[in-house]
Amino acid sequence: MSSSNSSLPRVRFAPSPTGYLHVGGARTALFNWLFARHYGGTFVLRIEDTDLERSTATMVEGILHGLRWLGLDWDEGPYHQTQRMDMYRENAAKLVASGHAYYCFCSREELERRRAAATAQGRPPRYEGLCRNISREEGARRRAAGEAAAVRFAVPTSGTTFFDDAVFGRVEFANTELEDFVLLRSDSGPTYHLSVVTDDVDMRITHIIRGADHISNTPKQVLLYQALGARLPVFAHVPLILGPDKTRLSKRHGATSVIAYRDEGIVPEAFRNFLALLGWTPPEAASGEAATEILGDQELIRRFDLDGISHSNAVFDRAKLDWFNTEYIRAYPAEKLLPLIQEEWNKAGLEPAHSDRDWLLATINLLKPRARSLKDFATSFRALFTDTFQPDPAAVEKFLHDERVRQLLVELGERYAASEDSFTEAETEKLLRDFAAEKEMKAGALINGARVVLTGQGVAPSLFAVMTALGKERTVARLKATQELAARALTPEI
């Protein structure tokens, strides 16, 4: 727990609760978590809620929920910046006192006007340091007189600021490109730069792993560290995740909320695996060894390091996510799947007709090799678990359009009912094939038809496995009701 060992890394995930936990944020959190776990360090969670207008408690809950679903547990926090306001003000005052910052009395309107004018004249719309020359004494006097003032950082007017990024290498900015950014707003609330740096220093964060959209912010923060006399952390900027059209991932591209993927039946471990490989390559792949991409938590943690992170943005590939999901569902033991599937049943209002646990597990095992999502157990596999299901009209059309097939299926149901044979895969198959031969009907036609009758679907596991899973009684009942099922499917509803 407590680590007085200062060589262990301390990282943080610092979301702003102005929205749910989105895919990009989730990956940033994952990389931080993986890094902390790999080195036995500490993963801190900090809520950056200084934007009072846009931050909500609901979003905080949503973010925590998303992280928990993903299985990313934090060691410290969640800290809330709104509860640390005094520290930011103290630091701002300290910076003013040391001459690194100054009071700015410009109104928003004036700033706006100047920006517009600058843009119109083709000049960069940068704050030009109007208030920089106001003496500390005069500043204090005007503030005492009740004039509103923001605190701005006095960026050096020459030279460069650089940092060595663990992903991108040395990144350098001319100081003249940096404007005198605001530290404290005129309402005395901190801005992002002040609060992050204050907190990262105070929380002794050693590695800042965050989105590459922060690269341009970094020199300002470097300047702040220096002005505060604090030691620089290692910066590791992670390239962004894009939509299929290569623009930044947004609602336009469908689900961006992590929780939406849970709702779509994605297994958290699959999502983690997928996300980890978006922008990061494990070392054995880098050394050319052919390796599986299916990497569980322990494998991910063991391999993860900053030097495997790519430099370029990555497109979110839904098809690959689905592939990971099928792989995980297939590999999971039924015991592990059952509670997850039960959630899907609850959501779908499905009450399994059979509550016997062994039967449920066996049936899940029968189905899981062809599941693509947890939802499949409540949708296309529904008929295996309950008697109330809607047949797929396309499947009915394809395999039950022939009246003779339908009649024979009803008759087949009677045969099964009358049979004394044990209701096993081998026996049920033998009976069906003998029956088909007797009627001079291709067994395949009856098998495909029976599948639709029993499952409502054109695609399902082996028919005889389905029969034995369903049991004799339900198999017989459904076969006998073939005509009703066909009528139900072929009658346009509503």
Place this chain on the structure above:
RNA sequence: GGCGCUAUCGUCUAGGGGUUAGGACGGAAGAUUCUCAAUCUUCAAACACGGGUUCGAUUCCCGUUAGCGCUACCA
């Protein structure tokens, strides 16, 4: 516009001064036959462009182009 970052199959990527440029997802074809979204086999698919440097550039350098990011008293 300015500044910054990036550029290998459709996608995620490996590689690296001389290679049949490798893997995964997706796609196509075939096998199988009891459906396929399963399984097996096979195939197609990439070094953005232009200059250098070099005996030799996909690789190193410069430029162009394109994409993305930042450019707030948001974070």
